[in-house]
Amino acid sequence: MTVIRVRIIKPNNEKIAANTAYYRNNKKNRLKVHNCPHCNYETTGPKCILVNHINAKHTQETNKPFQCLHCCKGFSQKAHLQNHLIKQHNIPEHIAKPPVQSKNIYIYLISLTGKKAKSKTTIARLDIYKRYPKLFTEELKKLLVNGKQLVKPHNLHYDAKQEYITLKTMTEHEYRQLND
Numbered sequence: 001m002t003v004i005r006v007r008i009i010k011p012n013n014e015k016i017a018a019n020t021a022y023y024r025n026n027k028k029n030r031l032k033v034h035n036c037p038h039c040n041y042e043t044t045g046p047k048c049i050l051v052n053h054i055n056a057k058h059t060q061e062t063n064k065p066f067q068c069l070h071c072c073k074g075f076s077q078k079a080h081l082q083n084h085l086i087k088q089h090n091i092p093e094h095i096a097k098p099p100v101q102s103k104n105i106y107i108y109l110i111s112l113t114g115k116k117a118k119s120k121t122t123i124a125r126l127d128i129y130k131r132y133p134k135l136f137t138e139e140l141k142k143l144l145v146n147g148k149q150l151v152k153p154h155n156l157h158y159d160a161k162q163e164y165i166t167l168k169t170m171t172e173h174e175y176r177q178l179n180d
């Protein structure tokens, strides 16, 4: 990995006006030229012009946080990757730019397999599932027996693993799409 360290030199405010004349003169007479160490690019402008060039052209693609899985290009911003997906790879906009959504489980869709349970608490839960084949996460919290939550998410997953039920979960977004 190549690490490029460049110091940005900020001109003092009072010098900016003089600088403009300086760079105009420099362009003509090429007194000070900044050369890119990676390619044949050069500028007679301020050093920050060279820095911008290096950041844009020579920062390793794999060092950029948003990576395109289709062509291994990297992007510094998520929106740039999304626009690239749409333009270069013809990915439909609604897929390239999905709305931000919650991954939390919104609803549990339960169906009984018919397997018989022995323990009283399991039988009680299966009875609940029979009455409520669609259980919203919010409703789970209200199913109380002696002040205790009767069915917790881990119970649902356990009962599915034990094959008392088959379980399907949906986020709010998925549920709303289904019911549109």
Ligand SMILES: [Zn+2]
Pocket (backbone or CB within 6 Å): 036, 037, 038, 039, 040, 041, 053, 054, 057, 058
């Ligand atoms: Zn260069």
Ligand SMILES: [Zn+2]
Pocket (backbone or CB within 6 Å): 068, 069, 070, 071, 072, 073, 084, 085, 088, 089
């Ligand atoms: Zn790509």
